[in-house]
Amino acid sequence: MSDRTRTRLLNALKGSGPQTAADLAATLAVTPVAIRQHLDGLAGEGLVDFEDQKGSVGRPRRVWALTAAGHARFPDNHATLVAGLLGGLRQIYGEEGLDRLIALREQEAEAVYGAELDDAPDVATRLERLAALRSREGYMAEVEEDGTGGWLFIENHCSICAAATACQGFCRSELALFQKVLGPGTVIDRCEHLLSGDRRCVYRVTPVAA
Structure with missing residues (x-):
């Protein structure tokens, strides 16, 4: 995963809160497939997690958010x-x-x-x-x-x-x-x-x- 994309992804989740992979792909101008790969990598490091939210119709929406460890990447000053x-x-x-x-x-x-x-x-x-x-x-x-x-x-x-x-x-x-x-x-x-x-x-x- 490129460091630049990783940083942008974390910043997007921090700044705008939980989002789907499609939302993140549109925001960052990256393909949904690439975004999912990056999210899987961040999830493996414990920085993001997902929740499947059921709607009235269709498949559940998978919504991604920062974990406590992910939020800790934006630390207090000293x-x-x-x-x-x-x-x-x-x-x-x-x-x-x-x-x-x-x-x-x-x-x-x-x-x-x-x-x-x-x-x-x-x-x-x-x-x-x-x-x-x-x-x-x-x-x-x-x-x-x-x-x-x-x-x-x-x-x-x-x-x-x-x-x-x-x-x-x-x-x-x-x-x-x-x-x-x-x-x-x-x-x-x-x-x-x-x-x-x-x-x-x-x-x-x-x-x-x-």
């Missing part, structure tokens, strides 16, 4: 070090010290994001710019319309998962941060949460009537 540092900080300074660290990180991010978003003409543009910023930080972020006049802000990877696992104050802080930089014209709710067992974090962004 995960072990970060978790250890946070544990040490908690021991030395207590929860108050940890809260102060999270607040400082939030303030610094707000300044950086605000500088990029402040001149955006509307919420949709602000979301697209925020997604670009977060993607550069490793979150694989994207924006989708939700069909009701709002949007879904999606992060397919959490590049601070180890820190968030050690202290969920980081998750609360990021929700507050998004609300601040998107402004008072929106309401944001987290509807999927990686640390709650979902495969990604998703935020529903609803415009507020003037």
Whole structure:
């Protein structure tokens, strides 16, 4: 299996979630036969697995997804070090010290994001710019319309998962941060949460009537 195809396949499953071989073949512009061969190879390494989903008619659809080992190919940045540092900080300074660290990180991010978003003409543009910023930080972020006049802000990877696992104050802080930089014209709710067992974090962004 070529390393390039392997990487693209893993990225496609990470970014868009479970898919059939036909879906992956169309996305990657590779033949379905070749995709199935690659998936079999990745399955042999324990990186992907499949589920046969029955439909109303015809044969079941074989849907492929990353395993825990597959997700681990997208690791946290220095995960072990970060978790250890946070544990040490908690021991030395207590929860108050940890809260102060999270607040400082939030303030610094707000300044950086605000500088990029402040001149955006509307919420949709602000979301697209925020997604670009977060993607550069490793979150694989994207924006989708939700069909009701709002949007879904999606992060397919959490590049601070180890820190968030050690202290969920980081998750609360990021929700507050998004609300601040998107402004008072929106309401944001987290509807999927990686640390709650979902495969990604998703935020529903609803415009507020003037």
